[in-house]
Amino acid sequence: MHTKPAPIKTPAGYRPQCGKYALIRGAYRILGDTTPIPADCGKLCGAACCKGDGETGMLLFPGEAPRLAKIAGFRVLRIDYMDTRQWLLICEGTCDRNLRPLSCRIFPLAPKVHEDGSVTARLDPRAMGVKCPLAIMRYLDSGFTERVSRVFSLLGGDPQCLAFMRAVSGELDELEILGLRQD
Numbered sequence: 001m002h003t004k005p006a007p008i009k010t011p012a013g014y015r016p017q018c019g020k021y022a023l024i025r026g027a028y029r030i031l032g033d034t035t036p037i038p039a040d041c042g043k044l045c046g047a048a049c050c051k052g053d054g055e056t057g058m059l060l061f062p063g064e065a066p067r068l069a070k071i072a073g074f075r076v077l078r079i080d081y082m083d084t085r086q087w088l089l090i091c092e093g094t095c096d097r098n099l100r101p102l103s104c105r106i107f108p109l110a111p112k113v114h115e116d117g118s119v120t121a122r123l124d125p126r127a128m129g130v131k132c133p134l135a136i137m138r139y140l141d142s143g144f145t146e147r148v149s150r151v152f153s154l155l156g157g158d159p160q161c162l163a164f165m166r167a168v169s170g171e172l173d174e175l176e177i178l179g180l181r182q183d
Contacts, residue, residue, distance in 0.1 A: 020158070020160065021063045023063060023154070023155065023161065024064055024102060027061075027154055027155060028105070030150050031105050031147050031148070031151060035141070035144060036107075036108065036109075036134050036140045036144050037139070037141050038141055041134055045130075045133050048130040048131055049104075049107055049108070049127070049130050049132060050091070050094065050095075051093055054090065055090065056090070057088045057089045057090035058088070058091075058104055058107075059081065059164075059168065060086070060101050060102075060103065061102045061103065061155065061161060061164060062158070062161050062164055063161075064087070064089075065087040068099075071095075071099055073092045073094075074089055074092075074095070076089050076090075081167060082167040082168075082171050084163070086164065089103075106121075106148045107124065107127065107132075108123060108124050108132045108134050108140075109123060109124060109140070109145065109148045110122060110169070110172055111165035111169050113165050113166045113169040118153075119156040119162070119165055120152065121145055121148040123138065123140075125172060125175050125176060126172075152165065
């Protein structure tokens with residue numbers, strides 16, 4: 001059972017720079033308050049995926065950086081990633097859950113871009129690196145997985161978002177081919 005989605009908070013003074021933010025808001029609405037399991041999964045592992053080393057973070061989907069850069073406790077950096085320039089968010093380890101970036105909301109899932117351009121959800125092999133119990137047990141709420149797949153379908157219709165998901169998918173494909181996990 002899912003409750004009504006929480007309102008999406010926007011930092012004071014934020015004005016979207018383009019229509020990309022509307023697309024991201026649509027993704028946030030699809031997810032609503034759906035989580036990987038019907039409980040706070042962070043209690044299983046001490047919120048391991050929220051703990052970085054000051055340089056480890058989550059990649060931002062196109063359109064998220066301008067909004068998230070204005071939030072206290074978030075640091076947004078431009079990085080080289082898979083032959084592209086992307087935005088990386090580094091946080092202090094705790095945040096208002098309604099302000100989290102999309103990569104945090106969908107974890108431990110990630111996009112898989114197929115040759116025909118379709119995008120589906122798959123378990124992110126990097127989740128093993130943070131000892132995510134959901135990745136280890138391979139258990140996720142089916143409603144969560146279905147909503148993440150819907151988000152990927154929505155974003156796959158945008159060329160910039162599709163290119164971003166191709167870069168992420170390419171990295172994960174390489175990790176899987178090499179049998180590597182970041183643990």
